[in-house]
Amino acid sequence: MSELFVKICGLKTGPDVDVAVAAGADAVGFVFAAGSPRTIGAAAARELGARVPDSVLTVGVFRGQPVDEVRRLAEESGVRGVQLHGDEGPEYYEALRAEGRTLLRATAGHVERCGEYGEDLLLLDAPDPGSGKPWNWGSEEFTAPEGRWLLAGGLTPRNVREAVATTGAWGVDVSSGVERERGVKDPALIRAFIEAARG
Ligand SMILES: O=C(O)c1ccccc1NCC(=O)[C@H](O)[C@H](O)COP(=O)(O)O
Helix, strand or coil: CCCEEECCCCCCCHHHHHHHHHHHEEEEEEECCCCCCCCCCCEEEEEECCCCCCCEEEEEEEECHHHHHHHHHHHHCCCCHHHCCCCCHHHHHHHHCCCEEEEEEEEECCEECCCCCCCCEEECCCCCCCCCCCCCCEEEEEEECCCCEEEEECCCCCCHHHHHHHHCCCEEEHHHHHHEECCCCCCCHHHHHHHHHHC
16 A cells, blocks of 8 residues: 555645655645635745655645635745635536646545545545644545545644544544644644644
């Protein structure tokens, strides 16, 4: 089996981006959704993205924003992936597809398989994304979707290995679990998370 895909989300500083890349992250996320302690602008994200090698995917994170705003921020920042957390339908993904970015669909509900809306990657997340609160991925009712999907929501260096073993996730995504306080990343936790995730 190929190596677990790991995305570190909500990065705001150059040193934190450098740590995530050096520790082996496959993707780094920049939050463009409003009202988060992690929100940054397109210019800041462009500077951060310039530190990231092509082998690592840069992802802009959006929630309930008009498609033109998503397009503009993605272009201005230069992110190569777009992650949507709102209730956007398949037509929204269709509208973004032409730009050639990797599309991530984040959802808190049950999904049969990755790709139903035209997304490249599915992100199964908590109802309140970025809150650090876990959800019931460990319960008997949980059924993993088919295809490439990432698990997120309350993951930490302590629980990520078990979460992957239990769910069979193709990849993982974390923000709160690698922070020393809300919105402030901890380099040691970023390293510990990536190491623990890959076992
Ligand atoms: O990080 C935020 O504040 C945020 C705000 C609005 C939409 C999405 C947001 N974050 C998404 C992520 O950081 C991850 O995809 C994931 O939800 C991480 O969750 P957690 O590790 O529980 O913080």
